[in-house]
Structures are given as structure tokens and as C-alpha cells.
Amino acid sequence: MSLxxxxxxxxxxxxxxxxxxxxxAAAALLLPVLAxxxxxxxxxxxxxxxxxSADSGDLVVYxxxxxxxxxPLFAEFTKATGITIxxxxxxxxxxxxxxxxxxxxxxxxxxxxQDAGALGSVEELLSTLxxxxxxxxxxxxxxxxxxxxxxxxxxxxxxYDAQNVPADxxxxxxxxxxxxxxxxxxxxxxxNASFQSFVTAMRMTQGxxxxxxxxxxxxNNDVQSYEKNALILDAVDSGQVKLGLINHYYWYQKAAxxxxxxxxxxxxxxxxxxxxxxxxxxGVGILNGASENPAAIEFVQWLLSxxxxxxxxxxxxxxxxxxxxxxxxxxxxxxxxxxxxxxxAQLADLPGTLAMLQDVGLL
Amino acid sequence: MRNKDNAKAPPLLFWGAALCxxxxxxxxxxxxxxxxxxxxxxxxxxxxxxxxxxxxxxxVGLAIVVVTACLLISYPTALLLTRTQLPLRRxxxxxxxxxxxxxxxxxxxxxxxxxxxxxxxxxxALVLTAVSFPYVLLPLLVSLRSADMGLEQVARSLGGKxxxxxxxxxxxxxxxxxxxxxxxxxxxxxxxxxxxxLLRVDAFTRVIYTSYRASFDRNTAxxxxxxxxxxxxxxxSLERKARGRSLKFRADKGVSSITVARPLTPVLSALSSLWFxxxxxxxxxxxxxxxxxxxxxxxxxxxxxxxxxxxxxxxxWISALGAVIAVLLALPIATLTSQFHRKxxxxxxxxxxxxxxxxxxxxxxxxxxxxxxxxxxxxxxFVLLAFAYAVLFLPKSLGASRSSLETVPPALGQxxxxxxxxxxxxWLSTSGRISxxxxxxxxxxxxxxxxxxxxxxxxxxxxGFDTLATELWSRTELAAFxxxxxxxxxxxxxxxxxxxxxxxxxxxxxxETMVSA
Numbered sequence: 001m002s003l004x005x006x007x008x009x010x011x012x013x014x015x016x017x018x019x020x021x022x023x024x025a026a027a028a029l030l031l032p033v034l035a036x037x038x039x040x041x042x043x044x045x046x047x048x049x050x051x052x053s054a055d056s057g058d059l060v061v062y063x064x065x066x067x068x069x070x071x072p073l074f075a076e077f078t079k080a081t082g083i084t085i086x087x088x089x090x091x092x093x094x095x096x097x098x099x100x101x102x103x104x105x106x107x108x109x110x111x112x113x114q115d116a117g118a119l120g121s122v123e124e125l126l127s128t129l130x131x132x133x134x135x136x137x138x139x140x141x142x143x144x145x146x147x148x149x150x151x152x153x154x155x156x157x158x159x160y161d162a163q164n165v166p167a168d169x170x171x172x173x174x175x176x177x178x179x180x181x182x183x184x185x186x187x188x189x190x191x192n193a194s195f196q197s198f199v200t201a202m203r204m205t206q207g208x209x210x211x212x213x214x215x216x217x218x219x220n221n222d223v224q225s226y227e228k229n230a231l232i233l234d235a236v237d238s239g240q241v242k243l244g245l246i247n248h249y250y251w252y253q254k255a256a257x258x259x260x261x262x263x264x265x266x267x268x269x270x271x272x273x274x275x276x277x278x279x280x281x282x283g284v285g286i287l288n289g290a291s292e293n294p295a296a297i298e299f300v301q302w303l304l305s306x307x308x309x310x311x312x313x314x315x316x317x318x319x320x321x322x323x324x325x326x327x328x329x330x331x332x333x334x335x336x337x338x339x340x341x342x343x344x345a346q347l348a349d350l351p352g353t354l355a356m357l358q359d360v361g362l363l
Numbered sequence: 364m365r366n367k368d369n370a371k372a373p374p375l376l377f378w379g380a381a382l383c384x385x386x387x388x389x390x391x392x393x394x395x396x397x398x399x400x401x402x403x404x405x406x407x408x409x410x411x412x413x414x415x416x417x418x419x420x421x422x423v424g425l426a427i428v429v430v431t432a433c434l435l436i437s438y439p440t441a442l443l444l445t446r447t448q449l450p451l452r453r454x455x456x457x458x459x460x461x462x463x464x465x466x467x468x469x470x471x472x473x474x475x476x477x478x479x480x481x482x483x484x485x486x487x488a489l490v491l492t493a494v495s496f497p498y499v500l501l502p503l504l505v506s507l508r509s510a511d512m513g514l515e516q517v518a519r520s521l522g523g524k525x526x527x528x529x530x531x532x533x534x535x536x537x538x539x540x541x542x543x544x545x546x547x548x549x550x551x552x553x554x555x556x557x558x559x560x561l562l563r564v565d566a567f568t569r570v571i572y573t574s575y576r577a578s579f580d581r582n583t584a585x586x587x588x589x590x591x592x593x594x595x596x597x598x599x600s601l602e603r604k605a606r607g608r609s610l611k612f613r614a615d616k617g618v619s620s621i622t623v624a625r626p627l628t629p630v631l632s633a634l635s636s637l638w639f640x641x642x643x644x645x646x647x648x649x650x651x652x653x654x655x656x657x658x659x660x661x662x663x664x665x666x667x668x669x670x671x672x673x674x675x676x677x678x679x680w681i682s683a684l685g686a687v688i689a690v691l692l693a694l695p696i697a698t699l700t701s702q703f704h705r706k707x708x709x710x711x712x713x714x715x716x717x718x719x720x721x722x723x724x725x726x727x728x729x730x731x732x733x734x735x736x737x738x739x740x741x742x743x744x745f746v747l748l749a750f751a752y753a754v755l756f757l758p759k760s761l762g763a764s765r766s767s768l769e770t771v772p773p774a775l776g777q778x779x780x781x782x783x784x785x786x787x788x789x790w791l792s793t794s795g796r797i798s799x800x801x802x803x804x805x806x807x808x809x810x811x812x813x814x815x816x817x818x819x820x821x822x823x824x825x826x827g828f829d830t831l832a833t834e835l836w837s838r839t840e841l842a843a844f845x846x847x848x849x850x851x852x853x854x855x856x857x858x859x860x861x862x863x864x865x866x867x868x869x870x871x872x873x874x875e876t877m878v879s880a
Binding site: 057067086088089093097098101103105191225231234235238239240257258 | 412414475479480560561563569570572573575576580581660724727728731732735739742743818821822826827829833837838839845846
């Protein structure tokens with residue numbers, strides 16, 4: 001590719017032009033040097049001398065929850081305990097894939113995930129949590145072998161366009177979504193982990209056949225696929241679709257960002273026991289290499305302390321999973337949601353769900 | 364002007380280039396390991412899945428449509444800029460390279476925010492064309508201007524109509540440039556994830572991402588990614604064929620070969636201005652306006668200027684470092700392939716291009732795996748991240764370096780050596796010096812692309828090291844689009860600097876060509 005080949009005959013312009021580009025190139029070469037000097041003084045970046053990331057903080061946390069959200073929380077932890085955290089942020093599933101690739105050499109000491117499925121996928125890398133931690137959380141919200149535990153809960157809800165759908169006509173069960181009435185008006189996120197976990201739960205409680213029939217019904221009803229929950233909420237909020245299946249806290253976060261009064265989309269919880277009312281978790285596990293690390297255990301315990309659980313209630317609107325802490329006042333109580341009868345650890349059969357989603361043409 | 368086709372390259376140069384190409388091919392080693400882990404039956408079952416081929420078809424279709432659209436936009440645009448006295452010509456010259464500064468995911472998001480219902484194949488084609496057409500336009504501009512007008516005049520003096528004369532001479536001369544640009548665009552479309560995901564197209568990369576994200580099945584994902592590499596190899600060989608068809612003659616000295624900029628009639632002038640205006644609105648105006656609207660809508664938390672500036676500084680220097688490494692890796696390959704045309708040298712070049720079709724997540728994971736198994740002390744260090752950028756974007760620097768080195772007669776370096784210069788010093792004082800602008804341009808292009816890179820950055824950056832792309836990602840993950848807008852705008856502004864420098868280069872030389880004419 002000849003990006004900048006020039007007329008070879010005009011030599012006067014060449015030297016001038018060369019001087020210009022060379023100056024740019026020289027500046028580009030110098031930039032690293034200049035910035036290396038300045039970044040030494042900036043707070044978070046580690047210096048060139050310490051390539052080992054573990055040196056820059058006491059505890060290395062791989063966080064699938066975003067910095068915007070949990071960064072302030074980690075700062076609180078440091079303030080309370082004096083333990084500094086080197087947090088590595090990423091997509092929960094991509095971090096899990098990265099840890100699987102890293103294997104024993106992983107610098108990670110704690111894995112904080114958005115989703116139970118991603119935690120399940122790295123169980124082999126996680127150590128058993130001490131009883132002092134697991135006893136704080138109900139059995140259904142942690143791993144069978146106690147390698148990870150939920151920290152906060154997120155309920156599946158249905159978002160609806162309040163301008164076009166009266167509150168009393170919002171479906172109470174996911175089974176209503178295949179009704180002709182909602183043709184082309186239902187949004188889902190089939191590549192998203194929370195949707196897939198919900199389908200897995202449906203398979204476990206309703207059986208393979210019913211679930212497949214429902215998914216086929218959705219496809220035949222011209223269901224709209226989106227990449228993420230947040231995009232579904234945007235679509236409902238702008239009137240693109242009337243209904244969308246999302247996690248409850250997306251609505252609260254958007255409402256906090258743009259103002260509750262500006263929300264055209266509203267949310268409704270499905271009837272108790274409906275597969276659509278599954279409660280999934282964001283959870284945490286300690287990697288094998290850090291099983292004896294007191295800082296790692298302290299961190300997990302701190303996540304399940306009353307103060308931190310309250311912090312989640314007010315900042316993320318998620319359900320606290322520690323017994324005795326109340327959810328945000330405008331949310332129905334966790335035990336009334338009562339989702340489908342299932343333990344989260346049963347959601348491990350993701351491959352079966354993926355195969356089914358591929359079969360019906362949603363993936 | 365070149366060494367004879369059967370000339371043999373100096374062994375040091377050949378093996379140096381081969382080593383650099385192998386470094387660029389590192390991700391393929393990882394893919395091979397993972398595909399090997401998949402087992403024969405699994406591979407067959409993936410390949411026999413109808414869905415796999417459907418999505419491959421969609422991706423290939425998208426690449427064809429986008430490349431065609433880029434060519435249809437670039438040819439008239441380049442002709443207007445090089446051959447006519449277009450009003451505000453200098454301004455448009457600078458503007459046409461700027462869309463390179465806009466990451467595909469930002470453009471797609473901005474369009475969706477403005478037109479909520481927008482989605483699907485054609486929407487993705489529009490957005491991808493808007494962000495990638497300068498890859499075709501820039502080389503075309505250079506080619507059209509360096510084309511020998513003398514040939515076209517000879518063709519006309521022989522009775523050819525102006526259009527026929529153009530197509531039989533200048534157009535043929537421009538085919539390699541257009542093909543090289545098209546190759547970059549096609550590979551870009553095949554590997555893009557951000558735009559197709561946001562616009563809800565069932566592209567092949569989505570399937571790859573799903574098998575990483577949802578099933579944590581790295582072997583299946585590797586088989587799928589391997590298919591992309593095969594597609595890339597096919598495209599690279601197509602480009603090579605097109606390059607072979609170029610016109611390599613020049614008219615004799617008696618014929619005037621200076622490009623003449625023709626005046627336009629008022630109507631044509633107005634229409635051309637409208638054309639450029641439309642391009643500017645679609646590629647720059649709409650995304651930037653949409654971001655400004657989001658910015659004005661306000662946000663939950665006030666903008667932290669120190670955080671933003673920290674991200675700007677980090678982005679600038681890490682991408683510059685990546686560009687420097689990419690140029691250093693590209694130079695031996697470019698020197699070799701520009702002077703020696705043999706099967707072995709073209710293999711070296713193809714190898715260094717093959718990674719460009721891979722989505723960032725595959726490159727990221729492959730460097731995670733390979734660095735931990737070879738140089739664990741470098742894992743998640745600045746060095747590794749900059750190196751990743753160099754591996755990812757080496758082909759972009761390679762093309763620019765090669766074509767500018769091709770214009771230097773090898774005899775110059777040989778003369779310098781007969782004067783007692785060492786080979787390296789001879790190269791530096793001849794080829795290296797003369798083609799410096801092209802080499803620098805390649806570096807700028809790498810820097811520009813590295814600034815926008817996300818998936819590999821997330822995996823390989825030192826813990827706690829934030830760039831504009833990662834900060835932007837962190838905010839959009841949370842649906843805090845208002846808070847994301849300043850970062851998106853800062854990223855566009857920062858990436859506009861190298862884009863501007865690239866187009867500035869054309870403008871300067873253009874002005875002086877006119878004066879000397």
C-alpha cells in the first residue's frame with residue numbers, strides 16, 4: 001500500500017515534507033520517554049521497574065464488575081483495612097477465559113464476577129472458601145463445593161414501554177411472550193450470560209421440550225435480539241420495542257443517570273416461581289494460589305459485611321445476599337420473588353443451553 | 364529500477380525479515396495449539412454446522428459490500444481532489460483522513476443513539492464504510508498524483524477518448540493502491556466486533572466471541588478463528604494478483620507528465636462541494652453531534668479531569684511505543700520485499716499480514732498464553748502491551764514502508780557501499796532517508812489504530828493502567844453513556860492528530876508540486 005508515495009520529481013517539496021513528518025515521528029518517539037517520566041508521578045500506574053503487577057498492590061483482583069461501579073468500593077476497603085488493591089477490570093467471561101489461559105501462573109488472587117456462570121467455569125482454579133464466609137450466604141446462592149459465593153443478587157425483570165403498554169397488561173409470565181399480540185415487540189439478549197442462565201434455569205425446571213418450544217415460539221414471533229441488557233433498555237425507552245427481558249438494576253442505574261421522571265421504560269417483576277423471575281448473582285472466589293492469603297479472605301469477608309452490603313443496596317440497587325440486610329425500599333423482597341426452584345450451581349449446564357439456542361437459531 | 368527478479372537477497376536481510384514475520388505470526392502458533400486441542404471430530408462438527416457457514420457468508424458479504432462502497436466513494440473523491448480546482452480543496456484534503464480517528468464501536472453507538480431503530484446488515488455496512496474508506500482513499504490519492512499523466516496524454520494523442528485514455532493508463536496504474544487499501548478494509552470488516560455487535564448483525568466474529576464468553580470453549584473458538592485466517596490468506600493472494608497487474612511504464616521525457624488541476628464549471632463545483640459536504644456529515648458530523656448531545660444530557664458523576672488527562676497521556680505514549688516497535692519490525696520485511704521479488708519473500712509478506720483478520724480477543728488470549736509460557740516476567744507489562752500493538756498492526760506499517768521503499772533505486776545503496784559505507788549505514792543514508800516520510804506515515808497509522816484498540820488492551824495492560832479506550836469501555840458497560848461521551852470525544856481528538864498529520868503530508872507536497880508546475 002502506498003500511503004504516502006510522492007511525486008519523485010519535486011525534490012524541494014520532498015525535503016520540506018520529510019522534515020514535517022520526521023518531526024512528527026520524532027515527537028512520537030519522544031512521547032514514551034516524556035510520559036514515562038510523568039507517569040512515575042501519577043498515582044495508579046506502576047513504574048517500569050515493577051513489571052510484576054503484584055508489586056503495585058497487596059491484593060490482585062480480577063474484576064468483571066466495572067471500575068465506575070466498584071472502584072469507589074475498593075477504595076473504601078483500602079481505607080478500612082489498609083490493604084491496597086490492584087484491580088484488573090474486564091468483561092466477566094473474558095477475564096474467565098484469560099484466567100483459564102493463564103492457568104497456575106495467573107497473577108489473579110481474587111475473581112469478582114458479574115455472573116455465576118463465569119465463576120462456575122473457573123471452579124478448577126478456585127480454592128474452597130472458609131466457612132466463616134460461606135455461612136453468611138444461603139446455600140442456593142453459592143457453589144456446591146463452596147469455591148465461590150454470591151455477593152449480591154440480580155432479578156430478571158421485564159422492561160416495558162409505559163407509553164404503549166398499560167401496567168396491568170404487562171405479561172406476568174415469560175410464556176405470554178410468544179403470544180401473537182407481542183409479535184416483533186419482545187427484545188432479548190441471547191449472547192448475554194444472564195439470559196443464558198435464565199434459559200438454563202427454565203430447562204432445569206420446565207424441562208427441555210417446553211423450553212425449546214418456548215424459544216421456537218419466540219423466534220416465530222419475530223423476537224428482537226440485542227447484544228446487551230443496557231441496549232434492550234435503551235430500545236424500550238425509545239419506543240423501539242414494547243417489552244424486553246433484562247436484569248432489574250439496569251433500570252435503576254439508568255434512572256439514576258437520566259432521572260427517574262425521564263424514564264419512558266418501566267419494569268415489572270414476573271409472577272413468583274415463573275422461570276422469568278430467576279435471581280442470579282454477582283459473586284466472588286479466591287484463586288488456588290491465594291488460598292492462604294489473609295488479605296484475600298479479608299476482602300471476601302468484607303464484601304459480605306453489613307456496611308458493604310448496604311453500599312450495594314444504595315449504589316447498585318442489587319439484592320444483598322447476606323441475611324438480615326434489607327433490599328432497596330422500592331424493590332419487592334428477595335424471598336417473595338422466589339424464582340424457579342433451583343440452586344445457582346445447577347446453572348452449570350451452559351453447553352446444553354448454548355446448543356439449544358443454536359438449534360433454534362438464536363445464536 | 365529493481366534488482367532482477369532472480370537476484371538473491373543478502374542472507375542477513377532475508378533472515379532478519381523472516382524473523383520479523385515470524386514474530387508477527389505469533390498468534391497463529393497459539394491458534395495451531397488450540398485447534399490441535401480440539402480434535403478431529405470436534406472440528407468436523409463445527410464445520411458441518413449450517414449456522415457457522417451462514418455467519419461466514421454474512422461476514423464475507425459485509426466485507427464485499429463495504430469494500431465496494433469504499434471504492435465507489437474513494438475514486439471520485441480522489442479524482443476531484445487531485446485533478447480539479449475544487450473550492451476549499453485544502454480543507455477537504457485534511458478532512459477526508461479524519462474518519463480514521465473514529466473507532467467503529469463509537470461510530471456505531473453514536474448512530475444508534477441518534478436513530479434508535481437502526482440495525483442490521485446495511486446499517487453495519489454504512490457505519491463500517493464511514494470509518495474505513497480512508498484506508499482506500501489515502502493510497503489512491505498518492506497513486507493518482509504520482510501517476511504519469513504523460514501516458515494518459517499519449518493514449519489520447521493516439522485517438523483515445525479521455526475516459527478510455529484514463530482507464531487504460533492512470534486507472535490501471537492505481538489498481539495496486541486500491542487493492543492494498545481494499546485488503547486492509549476487508550480484513551478490518553472481517554475482524555470487527557464492536558460495530559456488528561451494536562448493530563445486531565450475525566457476523567462471524569459474534570460467533571467467535573460467543574464461544575469464548577458463553578461456553579469458555581477456547582478450542583472451538585480457535586477453530587472458528589482459524590477459518591478467519593484462511594479467509595485472510597485468500598484475500599491476501601487476491602490482492603497480490605491485483606498488484607501484479609499494475610502498469611509499470613512511464614512516458615518518455617518529451618511528454619509533459621505533470622497532473623493538471625482543471626477548473627470546474629459552477630454547477631459541477633457546487634455538486635462536488637455537496638459530495639464532500641455529505642461525506643463529512645456522514646463520517647464525522649453525525650457521530651460527533653450524537654456524542655455532543657449525550658454530553659449535553661448530563662451525567663451522574665462530574666467529569667474527573669485528572670482521570671481523563673491521565674488516560675490521554677497513557678493512550679498517547681503506549682500507542683506511540685507500539686508504533687515504533689511496529690515500524691522496527693516492518694522495516695526489514697519492507698526492505699526485503701521492495702527490492703527482491705521471489706516466492707520466499709512473498710511468503711514472508713503474506714505471513715505478516717495473516718493476523719490482521721483475527722479479532723482482538725484471539726490476539727489477546729494468544730499473547731496471554733505465549734508470554735506466560737516464554738517470558739512470564741513481561742506479562743501484563745507496558746512492553747508486552749506495546750508489543751501486542753506492534754504485532755496486531757504491523758501490516759499497516761508494512762504497506763506504507765514497502766511502497767515508499769519501492770521508489771528508491773537499489774543502485775543508490777550499492778553506490779554508497781562502494782564508497783566504503785557499511786550495509787546498514789548505506790541503507791540509512793539512501794533508502795532509509797529517502798523513504799522516511801512513508802515509513803513515518805506507516806508508524807502514524809499504527810499509532811492511530813492502537814489508540815482505538817480495546818480487547819487486547821483489556822487483557823494485556825498493566826493492572827491499573829487506563830487508556831481512553833478502556834475508560835470508555837468501563838463507562839459504556841455500565842450504560843453510563845453520558846459519562847462515556849467525554850472519553851469518546853477525547854479519543855477522537857487524540858486520534859485526529861496522527862490522521863491530521865497524515866493528510867497534512869499530502870497537502871504540503873501538493874502545494875509545492877503546484878508551485879513548481
